[in-house]
Amino acid sequence: MATNIGMMDAAYFVGRSEILTWINATLQLNISRVEEAASGSIQCQMMDMTHPGVVPMHKVNFDARSEYDMIQNYKVLQEVFTKLKLEKHIEVSRLVKGRPLDNLEFLQWLKRYCDSINGGIMNENYNPVERRSKGGKERNPKGFHRVTKSLQANNGSGDGVAINKTAAPKQGKVCEVSSGANSASEIHVLSEKILELKLSVDHLEKERDFYFAKLRDIEILCQIPELEHLPVAAAIKKILYAADAKESALGEAQELVSTSSVDVGATEEESDLVSQD
Structure with a gap:
């Protein structure tokens, strides 16, 4: 529980x-x-x-x-x-x-x-x-469904039917009832579609927040003093902060890492030469 x-x-x-x-x-x-x-x-x-x-x-x-x-x-x-x-x-x-x-x-x-x-x-x-209705002060609680009354009206029940009964022939009344039934069916279908769309949007929002949180964690990690000056951290930031959505920043990020690898290799060679001397 x-x-x-x-x-x-x-x-x-x-x-x-x-x-x-x-x-x-x-x-x-x-x-x-x-x-x-x-x-x-x-x-x-x-x-x-x-x-x-x-x-x-x-x-x-x-x-x-x-x-x-x-x-x-x-x-x-x-x-x-x-x-x-x-x-x-x-x-x-x-x-x-x-x-x-x-x-x-x-x-x-x-x-x-x-x-x-x-x-x-x-x-x-x-x-x-x-x-x-058992509530202490209920009169017309906010948010209460008024759909029922409107559907009843559309379906030909209530005062509207009494008026049509005397003012219109039976054929007209049948058409009105049929039209009301169709309206009720359409309202039901549209309500289901709206609900489906709302659930879909809600799911997408949660998914967005999930991945944003991961990217934020990566950003914080790259800002740690021990890591922020490393070429890999700079390459990751290049991707994170890329402003143009149409062009990928992956190429520039890879170039940063490759350049740093070459520089490190050259430095190591120089160190070996010095040690040999």
């Missing part, structure tokens, strides 16, 4: 896009930034889904905007952690400030914990919208 996991754990390499997708899909929300979870209500509901009946949802304020209200949510969360005997410290003072990195790290830990309990499988019997 994941409780106090180290900072080098794979959980902390999960990107923002994946975290946001997980929250939105699990709780039927539509948040676009991790800072929107600063109030603590999302964390409380995630624990409610993972451990049904443990979180007193009537105490959770989904409309929390002030730091005071947010702190009350984190108190509820801390009480839940205590009940479950989770030794996880919550940096409330940082989280309520809406700092992206602090909130991301806490959500990364939360995802790892929830996955460790249910194997990453969502509780099919859990109704996040209904459970939010």
Whole structure:
């Protein structure tokens, strides 16, 4: 079970896009930034889904905007952690400030914990919208999906149908319903494509950061006083600092190393001659 996991754990390499997708899909929300979870209500509901009946949802304020209200949510969360005997410290003072990195790290830990309990499988019997209605001050929680109503309208349900029923012939109503169904299908396909692109971008960002870190390590190594004046270090820097992306600096780097090898060879020959004399 994941409780106090180290900072080098794979959980902390999960990107923002994946975290946001997980929250939105699990709780039927539509948040676009991790800072929107600063109030603590999302964390409380995630624990409610993972451990049904443990979180007193009537105490959770989904409309929390002030730091005071947010702190009350984190108190509820801390009480839940205590009940479950989770030794996880919550940096409330940082989280309520809406700092992206602090909130991301806490959500990364939360995802790892929830996955460790249910194997990453969502509780099919859990109704996040209904459970939010148990919240203390929920009116219209930020990020809540409004897609359902729009799809119902597109599918011909609600007041729109009643109007069309009297104002238009049956054939027109059938066409409208068919058009709404097609729109819903298109929205679903486009949503999946967007999600796929976000995951792809997130993967590329992590790969970029991985290789950049390696190049930075090489740069630091070449700047060590014992190495920075060596021809090999100069050749490596020539490649690292090459400004033209179209032309490779490998040739110049090899020339630096070759020239230094020739100079070293000549110096050794001179030393041999001196010793013979």
